[in-house]
Amino acid sequence: MELQLIRTYRPKGTNGILLFNGAELCRTIELPWQNNQPRVSxxxxxxxxxxxxxxxxxxxxxxxxxxxxxxxxxxxxxxDAGKELRGCIAPVLQHTGEGKGSSSRAALEKMKDRLYPLMDNGHVITLTIKNAES
Structure with missing residues:
Protein backbone atom coordinates (compact mmCIF):
# COMPACT_ATOMS: atom_id res chain seq x y z
CA MET A 1 0.00 0.00 0.00
CA GLU A 2 1.45 3.30 -1.04
CA LEU A 3 1.38 6.85 0.18
CA GLN A 4 2.58 9.51 -2.23
CA LEU A 5 3.99 12.80 -1.00
CA ILE A 6 3.92 15.40 -3.77
CA ARG A 7 6.20 18.28 -2.76
CA THR A 8 6.49 21.93 -3.68
CA TYR A 9 9.87 23.36 -2.68
CA ARG A 10 10.13 26.95 -1.42
CA PRO A 11 13.05 28.88 0.13
CA LYS A 12 11.57 28.91 3.66
CA GLY A 13 9.94 25.48 3.66
CA THR A 14 8.58 22.56 1.69
CA ASN A 15 4.84 22.04 1.38
CA GLY A 16 3.28 18.80 0.24
CA ILE A 17 0.12 16.88 -0.43
CA LEU A 18 -0.05 13.36 1.00
CA LEU A 19 -2.09 10.97 -1.13
CA PHE A 20 -3.31 7.51 -0.16
CA ASN A 21 -4.76 5.37 -2.96
CA GLY A 22 -4.85 8.52 -5.12
CA ALA A 23 -6.97 10.56 -2.69
CA GLU A 24 -5.69 13.36 -0.50
CA LEU A 25 -5.18 12.22 3.09
CA CYS A 26 -3.72 15.51 4.35
CA ARG A 27 -1.12 18.16 3.59
CA THR A 28 2.47 18.19 4.88
CA ILE A 29 5.16 20.67 5.87
CA GLU A 30 8.92 20.16 5.98
CA LEU A 31 12.14 22.10 6.11
CA PRO A 32 13.49 23.41 2.80
CA TRP A 33 15.82 21.26 0.69
CA GLN A 34 19.40 21.71 1.95
CA ASN A 35 21.15 18.77 0.24
CA ASN A 36 19.92 16.25 2.83
CA GLN A 37 21.93 17.84 5.63
CA PRO A 38 20.80 16.35 8.97
CA ARG A 39 18.50 18.52 11.10
CA VAL A 40 18.24 21.37 8.53
CA SER A 41 16.90 19.70 5.35
CA ASP A 80 5.92 25.39 11.79
CA ALA A 81 8.74 23.44 10.14
CA GLY A 82 11.40 26.02 11.00
CA LYS A 83 10.58 25.94 14.70
CA GLU A 84 9.34 22.37 15.28
CA LEU A 85 11.02 20.05 12.75
CA ARG A 86 14.61 18.83 12.42
CA GLY A 87 14.25 16.95 9.16
CA CYS A 88 10.95 15.26 9.96
CA ILE A 89 7.60 15.57 8.20
CA ALA A 90 4.54 17.11 9.86
CA PRO A 91 1.04 16.37 8.58
CA VAL A 92 -1.28 19.38 8.54
CA LEU A 93 -4.86 19.95 7.42
CA GLN A 94 -3.99 23.10 5.47
CA HIS A 95 -0.98 25.17 4.52
CA THR A 96 -0.66 28.66 5.99
CA GLY A 97 2.73 29.59 4.48
CA GLU A 98 6.05 28.13 3.37
CA GLY A 99 6.72 25.24 5.73
CA LYS A 100 3.74 26.26 7.86
CA GLY A 101 0.33 24.73 8.40
CA SER A 102 -2.51 24.26 10.84
CA SER A 103 -4.28 21.49 12.75
CA SER A 104 -1.30 19.15 12.71
CA ARG A 105 -2.46 16.99 15.61
CA ALA A 106 -5.80 16.40 13.84
CA ALA A 107 -3.96 15.53 10.61
CA LEU A 108 -1.71 13.04 12.44
CA GLU A 109 -4.79 11.42 14.03
CA LYS A 110 -6.33 11.13 10.57
CA MET A 111 -3.17 9.38 9.32
CA LYS A 112 -3.12 7.00 12.29
CA ASP A 113 -6.84 6.22 11.97
CA ARG A 114 -6.35 5.33 8.30
CA LEU A 115 -2.97 3.56 8.39
CA TYR A 116 -2.58 1.88 11.80
CA PRO A 117 -5.36 -0.69 11.19
CA LEU A 118 -3.74 -1.64 7.87
CA MET A 119 -0.33 -1.97 9.53
CA ASP A 120 -1.88 -4.02 12.33
CA ASN A 121 -3.21 -6.42 9.69
CA GLY A 122 0.26 -6.93 8.22
CA HIS A 123 0.16 -4.48 5.33
CA VAL A 124 3.44 -2.78 4.43
CA ILE A 125 2.99 0.95 3.87
CA THR A 126 5.46 2.66 1.57
CA LEU A 127 5.99 6.38 1.06
CA THR A 128 7.02 7.69 -2.35
CA ILE A 129 8.21 11.30 -2.33
CA LYS A 130 8.10 13.24 -5.61
CA ASN A 131 8.47 16.80 -6.84
CA ALA A 132 5.16 18.36 -7.91
CA GLU A 133 6.88 19.71 -11.02
CA SER A 134 8.17 16.37 -12.34
Missing part, protein backbone atom coordinates in the same frame (compact mmCIF):
# COMPACT_ATOMS: atom_id res chain seq x y z
CA UNK A 42 13.95 17.68 4.21
CA UNK A 43 14.86 14.17 3.08
CA UNK A 44 15.57 13.18 -0.54
CA UNK A 45 12.86 12.16 -2.95
CA UNK A 46 12.51 8.39 -3.22
CA UNK A 47 10.64 5.40 -1.86
CA UNK A 48 10.66 4.51 1.84
CA UNK A 49 8.87 2.14 4.21
CA UNK A 50 6.85 3.49 7.14
CA UNK A 51 6.60 1.88 10.55
CA UNK A 52 4.63 2.59 13.68
CA UNK A 53 6.57 4.23 16.48
CA UNK A 54 5.79 5.47 20.00
CA UNK A 55 7.89 7.69 22.26
CA UNK A 56 7.18 9.67 25.40
CA UNK A 57 7.80 12.93 23.54
CA UNK A 58 5.74 12.37 20.36
CA UNK A 59 3.38 9.59 21.55
CA UNK A 60 2.10 7.43 18.65
CA UNK A 61 3.49 8.47 15.26
CA UNK A 62 5.34 7.08 12.21
CA UNK A 63 9.01 6.59 11.32
CA UNK A 64 10.33 6.81 7.76
CA UNK A 65 12.80 3.93 7.41
CA UNK A 66 16.15 3.64 5.62
CA UNK A 67 16.70 7.28 4.68
CA UNK A 68 20.23 7.62 3.28
CA UNK A 69 22.60 9.34 5.73
CA UNK A 70 19.74 10.10 8.15
CA UNK A 71 18.04 8.48 11.12
CA UNK A 72 14.86 9.03 13.13
CA UNK A 73 12.95 10.76 10.35
CA UNK A 74 9.43 10.91 11.72
CA UNK A 75 5.90 11.91 10.81
CA UNK A 76 4.89 13.86 13.92
CA UNK A 77 2.75 16.87 14.79
CA UNK A 78 4.08 20.36 14.11
CA UNK A 79 2.67 23.52 12.54
Missing amino acids: CIPEGKYRLRRRHTARFKAHFEVMDVKDRKYILFHAGN
